[in-house]
Amino acid sequence: MRQYIIEHWLLNNSGRPADKSLSETQIEQSWARLGFATLALLFLSLHGANFEYYRTPFLITSGLYFLANIISLFTIRKNPLSALRTISMPVLDVTVVSFGMLVDGGGNSGIYFAYLLIIFGNGFRFGNSMLLYTQVMSMIGLTIMAAVAALSAAPIIYDPSLLYWQLITLLLLPAYVYMIGKRTEKAIKAQTEAEEASFNLLDQGPVPVFTFELDQNGKPMIVYTNRAIHELFQMDHAMLAGECVDRLILPEDSREMFDFCARTLDLQLKDENNTIYIRGINRAGTPLKLTCTAIPVRWRTHRIGVCFILDITQRETLQEQLEAVHKEGYMSTLVAGVVHDFRNVLNNMIGYAELLRMESDKEDVCEQLDAIIAAGDRGSELITRLLKLGKNNKNNIPLQIVRTSGESMIKPLENITGLARLQLPARIQMHCRIDHELPDVAITVIELEQMLLNLINNAMQSIQSAGLIQVTISSDHNHHLAIAGMGALSIRVSDDGPGIAPENIDLIFKPFWTSRSNHGGSGLGLAMVQRIVKRHHGTINVASVPYEETTFTIVLPPFREHTHAATIAAPTQAPASIEVPPPMRILLIDDAAEILRVHQAMLMRLGHTVETAENGLQALETFSKDMAAFDLIITDFHMPVMDGLALTEEIRAVNSHIPILMVTAYGEDQRLQQSSHHHIALLGKPVTMDKFNQGIIEAIRIVEQGGSSQ
Incomplete structure (x- = not known):
């Protein structure tokens, strides 16, 4: 019996607030009893019609009631699961209320409504079982009070019809609340089972998952971690629960992680998610490269974030992808430079051969010079094909003017900066800000990625110890390339490294020139960036203050409809009849x-x-x-x-x-x-x-x- 009362009456706490323990609920109830009893005693001593008649027994009963509640306050924390207290305290509540009605004049006393407070209070705190128990006790107490009133010599009002309606009220009103409570218990039970199933699924799953919420200071704190998190970071739940989320990442990326968590909780609850590339660290201090995807969910009374982590530390494909992007840009710049120089060499060779042919009247010499000129033409055709190969234009398709919308480029730019962050040494921070309103531009996303990667890589190589790289991509409405109603695309990459010497500013865009040849510098990165910028009619500027800030700023014009481009006359064989212009x-x-x-x-x-x-x-x-x-x-x-x-x-x-x-x-x-x-x-x-x-x-x-x- 004792165990049944504890499990089904005390622990059936579907109505109790989720943020309160059983002990706190019982202590709160004892203080409420003391408060109401004090007010009732004061009222009855001043206004009770039969107070003088029942003074002694009523004061003794009230004293015992106060004593029982005071004892409860001191014993609840030591023994919150007391079956005796659970059964006896509602009986004392009903006894005091029934006695109070006698003191106040009988059945028409307003103290009657205290029965309902007792019933609903226990029902809301401890569930339907306690509601039914206190309902029965109240009806018994009311009946005994009516019987005493009928037999008492004191002037007490006794009305059988009033008693009938009072008993009906105590029966039907709590019964209605009981039905509502049953449905609530069923819904809460289903919700609890679903939550437990969800957490069991997450806990057994292979994907590292943790949940977080913001504390009073706005810092994201870890609420739950699954087993995969423990394996990845080599930390158990006791080490992570209640800790700030930066416990999982490098200190240099704390700001980015805080912003990521805040953005997640600001998302609407409509299949939206948030993704970031971040650098983590496990218990042994080993750096990790991570992709974090988070979604906001409603958890009971508030929102929390659920973050899924993908460990990409060992993925060789990531490095291969970045190297492929660099290689493509370097090869394009290299081939273009070589082709230009070869064309100039062939130009001199063919030009001098033609001049010599005009000077010579010997047939065999002219034939040899004609062979030189023809060989030069063939060489020109070969290097034209080489240039197309360097541009990866294998099908000889002419370059098309593309239109990349500002909205479509935001996600790729966020991804490429996130990938670049993973390649940074732990000592270097990178802050990135990409506006959500960017202009449409006549440039491919791949070219934008190439420029960004090269500028970030250049900034990384220039920072010799700890440092900061800042990337800002925005719309510049004040630049001369902007047009009415649409700004130009501005890309700024700055670092706080040693900077660029004034005498080298004019050399940094020259192919193969580098100040870091002993540290892996190729001298092609900035040359490739400049070439892409010029190809798309943009501007690139550099400003450097040694050991303070070096900033590269690229500005590209917004997309506009172009007229047909002029074409180049191909180096084909001349027609048999050539029109000769007059001397000029x-x-x-x-x-x-x-x-x-x-x-x-x-x-x-x-x-x-x-x-x-x-x-x-x-x-x-x-x-x-x-x-x-x-x-x-x-x-x-x-x-x-x-x-x-x-x-x-x-x-x-x-x-x-x-x-x-x-x-x-x-x-x-x-x-x-x-x-x-x-x-x-x-x-x-x-x-x-x-x-x-x-x-x-x-x-x-x-x-x-x-x-x-x-």
């Missing part, structure tokens, strides 16, 4: 002295007058002095100080009629798409005299028709 006064610009001499000699052989310049700025000064002194401008594309495209823009600002022919070894560079806006003809290296004639005729035609070369 030509301003020739090229930064390579050898090519400048060859092209000058070829043009002079064609009957033209030629004045030379070594870069765009020098040519602009010469042209500005006397614009009428020239009939045609022939310029190289890629030059220091001012390149051919910038020179063209300056010239077209003051003269829209002079023909311009741009000669370049970078025929596949997408920046040349801008040439269509300036009405110029393009000619790819290597150049022959027949091609010069074709190019000059085409440049004249474009200006006369006001169109671009096709």
